[in-house]
Amino acid sequence: MTLVSFFSFLSKPLKILLINSSWRLPQPSFFLVGIPGLEESQHWITLPLGIFYLLALVGNVTILFIILMDPSLQQPMYLFLSMLAAIDLVLASSTAPKALAVLLVHAHEIVYTVCLIQMFFIHAFSSMESGVLVAMAVDHYVAICHPLHHSTILHPGVIGCIGMAVLVRGLLVLIPFPILLQKLIFCQTTVIGHAYCEYMAIVKLACSETTVNRAYGLTVALLVIGLDVLAIGVSYADILQAVLKVPGSEARLKAFSTCGSHVCVILVFYVPGIFSFLTHHFGHHVPHHVHVLLATLYLLMPPALNPLVYGVKTQQIRQ
Known part of the structure; x- marks a missing residue:
């Protein structure tokens, strides 16, 4: 056996060993493009994204501060609202700082673990x-359909x-995501x-089998959403049915306004999210930059607008 054929003979089991134990190899860093196709105008896109992030910080901190400091707001609706603000x-x-760094100062690289x-x-x-x-919808249902028992139920x-x-x-539900990604092999x-680092975007980079990753991601999205x-x-079907039974248009209007x-x-949360999910899995004809823009706004718009909505409507x- 020649020296070349000997090393060729050894290389076959070595390749198999490397593939089977790929989790031991150092994982690569990722390169975040930003918004593909809009590289020349990405710095302008940072302006609305930065405004949304600033509104999210100021608005949600203000909501949390008001609810925590005012004893009269220690009610189910406002406690759920404080949870929403913290989330x-x-x-x-989790989204805006890195996205703004990528778009504004071209800090494209992100370490595998951080990703x-x-x-x-x-x-x-x-x-x-x-x-x-969902919890807030149940709170509205109990408040309108069972008002006398609201404080005892919730x-x-x-x-x-x-x-x-x-x-x-x-x-x-989400812990398996990074575990499943750790088992993937990223070749080049x-x-x-x-x-930003999105689950399916990372899965698509793998050169190993991704059927389990795709199936679990789709299952989680369908089940949760x-x-x-x-x-x-x-909840709202029961609320609507109960409100329509209330005599007097003014009482009905007041009941509807509490849910507005x-x-x-x-x-604001579900419509962009569902559209982003559908375009990611089925909308192959939707331009990629449109999908990325929508997916980024989907994560920043609700945190920015929720405090404004509740501040104006409540x-x-x-006061």
Whole structure:
């Protein structure tokens, strides 16, 4: 056996060993493009994104401060609103700083571990926000359909359990994401056509089998969004039925107005999110820069607009 053939013989099991133990190899850093196709005008896009992030910081900190400092606001609606504000702060801060750095100062590189952490926070806290919106819908349902029992049904202990359930669901459902990504092999392409680390964008870079990753990502999205939207829909169907039975147009209008701010927040959160999800999985003809822009705004618009919606629509907070 010649020396060349000997090394050729050894190289085959070595390649198999490297593939099977790829988790031991140092993982590559990723390169975040930003918004593909709009590289020359990306610095202008940082202006609205920066404004949204500033509004999210100021608005949600203000909401939290008002609710914590005013004893009269220690009610279910405002406790759920404080949860929403805290989640929005984490969600916006997980997305905006790196996205702005990529677009403004071209800090495109992101370490593999940091990328996974960012991805986990973004998806986990998006799931938590969806869960809090369901809890707020249930709160409105109890307040309108069972007003005499509202304080006994949604007492602080129950609200604490709901908040813990939302937190645990967001963590448990999304923990497999980074674990599944750790098992992927990235051969050469480490360029993410996005402004932040998004799960499916990372999966598409792998040169190993990704069927399990894709199936789990799709299942989580359908279950979380589908079940939460269904729960909100059932709650508001019962609310609508109860309100229509109330005598007097003024009483009906007052009942509807209590749900107005929550409906606005639901639309701001779910409509762009569902559109982004559909274009990511099925909208192959949608320009990629449109999808990236929409996905980035989807993570920054709700945290920025939620405090404004509740500040304008809720008299106690406005005062």
